[in-house]
Amino acid sequence: MSEQMWWRGAVIYQIYPRSFNDANQDGIGDLPGIIAKLDYIASLGVDAIWISPFFKSPMKDFGYDISDYRDIDPLFGTLADFDELVVKAHALGIKIMIDQVLSHTSDQHQWFLDSREDKTNDKADWYVWADAKEDGTAPNNWLSIFGGTGWTWEPRRQQYYLHNFLSSQPDLNFHNPDVRQAVLNNVEFWLKRGVDGFRLDAINFCFHDAQLRDNPAKPKELRQSIGFDEKNPYAYQYHYFNNTQDENLGFIESIRTLLNKYPGTVALGEISSEDSLKTMAEYTQGDARLHMGYSFDLLTDNFTSGYIKQVVESLESRVSDGWPCWSISNHDVQRVVSRWGGYEAPSFAKMLFAMIASLRGSVCSYQGEELGLTEADIAYADIQDPYGITFWPQFKGRDGCRTPHPWQDSQVNAGFSEAKPWLPMSPDHIVKSVNKQELSADSILNSYRHFNAWRKSQPAILYGDIKMLASEEPILAFVRTFQQEQLVICFNLSEHSQKTNLDLSCIETFEESNLIALTEHNLLSGSLKQVQGNNLSIDLPAFGCFYAKI
Structure with a gap:
């Protein structure tokens, strides 16, 4: 296939940088740590790496709350480190995709610091501000994914601001054309540095209903929605107005227009809506929108052939010329071998990757999937995820899938870092470390490599x-x-x-x-x-x- 189509049928290896490899021995993974493991990544036979956020951030949501879109957080390194990563990855034939978190910023971003001061400054309309109701309560009933109201009072402006996620992640006002252009300029900054594509976080959350209409209630029997259940009041509503607005289609077309100026670059959208497969089909339709999209439909607990078949057929009936990207694990959900049964047999992990990598589309494969890592058991005292802290013990958060990558079973912290890791190394993972699996021809790791190599020779699977x-x-x-x-x-x-x-x-x-x-x-x-x-x-x-x- 042409260079412009490298992403069709690609296996994209997701790296959660905090937990991949720590080069400076401070207990947190970093960009030099990724550089040091590029030969390992190349040996997996993957086509690209997607690196979760490494930008400047107060880390309230571990990088998904960005305070400077154009710089590296010192925890992870420098811009020079990133440039070195791009050069060395490209020399090994590995494409570089990075996260772009466009719908919201950190409350420490200068845009928000300016916007909150008053109603007349240059950034006054850059975020979603609204007056209180007559009784002082929030403008409407919209909720935060992380629990509670989606609005926070700002005394400087005497108004509420919207946050679909943490209160420290205020939503940008995409109805303002200056905001849209500023966001696109930030995206282009990384295109100029040589990235090959972007994973667009929560891309359907960019626009909100300008009339701020209340979301309707969802009947109790329907509250078991993808990613949320009755443990979280977010499941109590149909989220018709706080995301997935029609205006968003125009914005993603603007993203595609920008990427077209940089041949071979690609946009992969994360989509979570009331009908994610329908939205995914709309967002990838034709050649003017996103190249690929993925939803949470296979990131659920539902592991039956009937359900997988239903998801695939439902998408295929809608997607026409669009291109899906499949994922069964990532940094937001329980690891798949635990979520889908927890079977100890190595053949289970091998089969799961072969299955997802044989569907029509591309694949996002989360670090550790190639080792068959299980969900780690994290004690409450070690929990870092604000989501888990809020909902403990009914929901333990996302830390169990974010623990450090095990490299060498005989080294301290399995070779991840000589310092205490930001999350504990799971004992169950040490026995599945890279060095141990390298020694066995039929290990999960070597089967992953062998399957990827074989898959590249099968155009029916790729395209x-x-x-x-x-x-x-x-x-x-x-x-x-x-x-x-x-x-x-x-x-x-x-x-x-x-x-x-x-x-x-x-x-x-x-x-x-x-x-x-x-x-x-x-x-x-x-x-x-x-x-x-x-x-x-x-x-x-x-x-x-x-x-x-x-």
């Missing part, structure tokens, strides 16, 4: 269409098609062996003599038992995978 096949739980099966090549792919999502029959009558060109079971990629554990007409009988062991070329 092809997808058609889900009829199957019973716990079997997930589909066909990937690109030009004249077709792959039949099947997974056993259970810890018990399964026999399944697949009807391939939907494949017009199917001929038994052209069916070749693929075993060379060192992941296959299923076997073709019998072919009768259009029916394939397959034996799959626990967490087995099967690939066949037609």
